[in-house]
Amino acid sequence: MAHLHIPTPISKKYFTPGVIILALIAVNGLIFLAGRFLFGIGSVTNLNDQYPWGIWIGLDVAAGVALAAGGFTTAALGHIMHRDKYETIIRPALLTAMLGYTFVAMGVFVDIGRWYYIWHPLVMWNGNSALFEVGICVMMYLTVLYIEFLPMVTERFMGKVNLPGFLSRFNKIVDSILHSLDRGLSKTMFIFIIAGVVLSCLHQSSLGTLMIIAGPKMHPLWQTPILPLLFLLSAFSVGFPMVIMESLTASRSFGLKPELDVLSSLSKFVAPLLGIYLIGKLGDMVIRETFVYLTEFNLVSILFGVEVIIGVIVPLRMFLAPAVRKSPTGLYIASMLVIFGVLMNRFNNFVTAYSPPYAVESYFPSIGEISVTLGFVALEILFYRLFVKIFPVISIPSDKAHIKTKYAIRGAVK
Amino acid sequence: MSQNRREFLKTIAAIGASTAAISSVTPKKTIAKTEPFLSEDRKGVLVDTTVCIGCRKCEWACKGAHGFEQGDFENYQNDEILNVQRRPSTNNLTVVNKYIDEGTRTVKMQCMHCEHPACVSACIVGAISKKENGSVVWDTDMCIGCRYCMVACPFQIPAFEYYKALDPKIVKCDFCIERTSEGKLPACVNICPVEALTYGTRNELIDEAKRRIKNHPDKYFDHVFGEYEVGGTSWLYLADKNLAGNVFPKLGNNTAPGVSESIQHGIFAYFVPPIAVYALLGGIMWLTKEKETKKENK
Ligand code: SF4
Numbered sequence: 001m002a003h004l005h006i007p008t009p010i011s012k013k014y015f016t017p018g019v020i021i022l023a024l025i026a027v028n029g030l031i032f033l034a035g036r037f038l039f040g041i042g043s044v045t046n047l048n049d050q051y052p053w054g055i056w057i058g059l060d061v062a063a064g065v066a067l068a069a070g071g072f073t074t075a076a077l078g079h080i081m082h083r084d085k086y087e088t089i090i091r092p093a094l095l096t097a098m099l100g101y102t103f104v105a106m107g108v109f110v111d112i113g114r115w116y117y118i119w120h121p122l123v124m125w126n127g128n129s130a131l132f133e134v135g136i137c138v139m140m141y142l143t144v145l146y147i148e149f150l151p152m153v154t155e156r157f158m159g160k161v162n163l164p165g166f167l168s169r170f171n172k173i174v175d176s177i178l179h180s181l182d183r184g185l186s187k188t189m190f191i192f193i194i195a196g197v198v199l200s201c202l203h204q205s206s207l208g209t210l211m212i213i214a215g216p217k218m219h220p221l222w223q224t225p226i227l228p229l230l231f232l233l234s235a236f237s238v239g240f241p242m243v244i245m246e247s248l249t250a251s252r253s254f255g256l257k258p259e260l261d262v263l264s265s266l267s268k269f270v271a272p273l274l275g276i277y278l279i280g281k282l283g284d285m286v287i288r289e290t291f292v293y294l295t296e297f298n299l300v301s302i303l304f305g306v307e308v309i310i311g312v313i314v315p316l317r318m319f320l321a322p323a324v325r326k327s328p329t330g331l332y333i334a335s336m337l338v339i340f341g342v343l344m345n346r347f348n349n350f351v352t353a354y355s356p357p358y359a360v361e362s363y364f365p366s367i368g369e370i371s372v373t374l375g376f377v378a379l380e381i382l383f384y385r386l387f388v389k390i391f392p393v394i395s396i397p398s399d400k401a402h403i404k405t406k407y408a409i410r411g412a413v414k
Numbered sequence: 415m416s417q418n419r420r421e422f423l424k425t426i427a428a429i430g431a432s433t434a435a436i437s438s439v440t441p442k443k444t445i446a447k448t449e450p451f452l453s454e455d456r457k458g459v460l461v462d463t464t465v466c467i468g469c470r471k472c473e474w475a476c477k478g479a480h481g482f483e484q485g486d487f488e489n490y491q492n493d494e495i496l497n498v499q500r501r502p503s504t505n506n507l508t509v510v511n512k513y514i515d516e517g518t519r520t521v522k523m524q525c526m527h528c529e530h531p532a533c534v535s536a537c538i539v540g541a542i543s544k545k546e547n548g549s550v551v552w553d554t555d556m557c558i559g560c561r562y563c564m565v566a567c568p569f570q571i572p573a574f575e576y577y578k579a580l581d582p583k584i585v586k587c588d589f590c591i592e593r594t595s596e597g598k599l600p601a602c603v604n605i606c607p608v609e610a611l612t613y614g615t616r617n618e619l620i621d622e623a624k625r626r627i628k629n630h631p632d633k634y635f636d637h638v639f640g641e642y643e644v645g646g647t648s649w650l651y652l653a654d655k656n657l658a659g660n661v662f663p664k665l666g667n668n669t670a671p672g673v674s675e676s677i678q679h680g681i682f683a684y685f686v687p688p689i690a691v692y693a694l695l696g697g698i699m700w701l702t703k704e705k706e707t708k709k710e711n712k
């Protein structure tokens with residue numbers, strides 16, 4: 001092995017023109033959010049009694065959860081099936097999942113009318129409600145993600161605790177706390193890793209159950225009792241493309257060489273996963289004979305077509321081609337298409353498909369809603385950049401003799 | 415190594431056992447909630463749209479009974495408003511709309527107080543409940559404002575105060591639960607000048623509706639809307655025409671939350687599936703590790 005890849009904080013400078021643009025987008029979103037908190041949800045959104053949910057739920061929450069699937073899929077591959085080869089991508093995927101779910105929680109927080117009661121589901125249970133199950137699982141998984149991230153924090157600061165000023169007298173104590181924390185985490189981490197995967201499977205599918213209760217309000221192209229299964233399968237298939245896309249983007253933006261061999265072999269899993277999802281989706285369509293709705297040429301059938309053809313079939317074909325899997329550009333485009341497909345699917349399920357019986361107008365997101373959604377995405381990227389500068393997340397080649405970190409998250413079963 | 419492995423298995427087993435313990439307590443509660451207690455003499459209202467004259471007195475009285483700005487009753491006799499298809503909203507729990515096709519009819523609409531309400535099943539915190547007398551009511555101290563109840567309701571009833579920054583409410587007809595608990599009639603039933611609205615036990619109302627159909631087969635379309643729709647509703651409608659697909663959406667007779675709840679309980683059946691997945695993953699983790707170690711030892 002020529003180089004050992006070791007997770008290291010990135011030393012590139014934080015601010016670039018791109019970062020400044022992102023910051024502006026974020027600030028713009030925050031301004032609209034201020035409006036929401038001062039004057040109510042109606043003042044910045046196009047939501048009304050006909051359309052109670054818009055893109056804050058459809059994209060920020062539902063798509064956000066799906067696109068953070070890289071966290072549990074790589075954890076399953078790397079830690080549970082012990083494919084050590086993939087260990088370099090686990091940390092970035094974990095960071096994305098952690099930030100992703102944090103912003104999912106933020107999305108919920110700003111969308112619910114009584115944000116100060118967000119803790120109510122913890123003590124008031126309704127086991128019949130799919131939303132309750134999503135809420136509880138997301139809360140638990142978010143906690144698990146923070147715990148899974150902790151080793152990177154301890155690793156960063158162990159032996160380097162240097163508090164400013166008079167606080168410096170606590171250096172030793174803090175350091176020993178970190179050490180014992182690290183030891184404790186190493187012993188118990190596997191519990192959290194498995195729990196994370198189980199919780200993910202649960203709420204990824206329950207997100208699909210959410211819209212089932214809307215019954216005939218939802219267009220038959222999407223309304224099906226197997227929605228939970230389709231949501232789970234699509235989450236499985238979008239996990240790795242997300243990781244590939246991020247890894248390629250990060251290498252580019254930090255001027256690193258893309259880890260093409262790892263990404264190429266990771267991409268081999270994508271086609272089978274997408275294939276299973278496609279079979280589920282088309283099979284369901286055939287069994288319920290919903291293809292009749294495709295003969296009508298309207299916005300709904302176009303959006304369905306875009307979702308399935310551009311978002312599933314095209315990338316499926318691409319991921320089957322070895323040439324695509326070996327080229328960074330090919331991988332990037334194919335991954336982006338899968339991501340787009342799942343994004344469209346969540347949007348379609350929560351927005352396109354929803355048509356209330358007494359609708360007098362249709363819903364289109366307002367400038368405010370779009371601003372907040374974009375603002376959250378921008379903030380997420382900004383935090384990602386900050387975190388990889390502070391914590392050892394991204395693996396870069398190192399020729400220094402260094403003890404190889406066996407587990408990207410240390411503490412899996414020894 | 416083996417030490418670690420044993421510990422690993424022990425922990426997995428411990429987790430399994432504790433989850434099983436939790437599950438033995440939880441489902442009972444959940445099942446109790448699935449079947450809301452439906453009392454034999456739960457109440458309902460029979461709306462006979464062939465009698466209704468569209469005077470909108472019920473709207474006016476409802477506002478008064480719920481503390482909304484009522485205005486002068488004179489302003490309610492206004493045909494223009496009748497012709498606009500309005501919906502119950504945050505300051506109007508019931509509306510009377512006029513429908514013109516093969517004859518004219520005026521129909522009062524409000525929450526149907528379903529027998530198996532989708533809103534109750536959906537609510538994340540259980541803030542909506544079906545009461546013994548049949549009314550479906552909302553609890554302001556629990557609601558988090560997620561609006562899932564609105565997504566779920568097949569009749570598109572709950573309204574939300576989108577322009578309130580603090581304590582926005584879900585607003586819908588509460589079947590005048592305060593008045594009925596004092597033995598009074600619901601405000602709309604009380605004021606209706608032509609007895610288009612009849613308050614009574616749901617079972618008796620169904621008998622009464624069928625009697626009217628039988629006695630005047632020329633006057634009525636032979637169907638009591640609400641007897642079976644979405645598993646039945648407390649408010650029942652008689653008309654000269656089929657209301658489904660016209661005044662009301664076309665809905666099946668299955669309860670609205672049925673499919674969703676059975677999936678939900680399928681995934682969580684006594685926590686068995688999650689525990690099974692946990693055990694399976696734990697097993698895979700342990701086995702692949704085993705292989706790995708052997709490889710390394712060679
Ligand atoms: S009509 Fe809607 S709001 Fe009223 S009880 Fe039924 S589901 Fe709930």
Ligand code: SF4
Nearest residue numbers: 537557558560561563
């Ligand atoms: S808005 Fe309130 S009442 Fe409706 S589902 Fe959410 S918490 Fe329940």
Ligand code: SF4
Nearest residue numbers: 466467469470472606
């Ligand atoms: S008060 Fe009676 S007659 Fe008048 S609109 Fe209401 S239901 Fe019809």
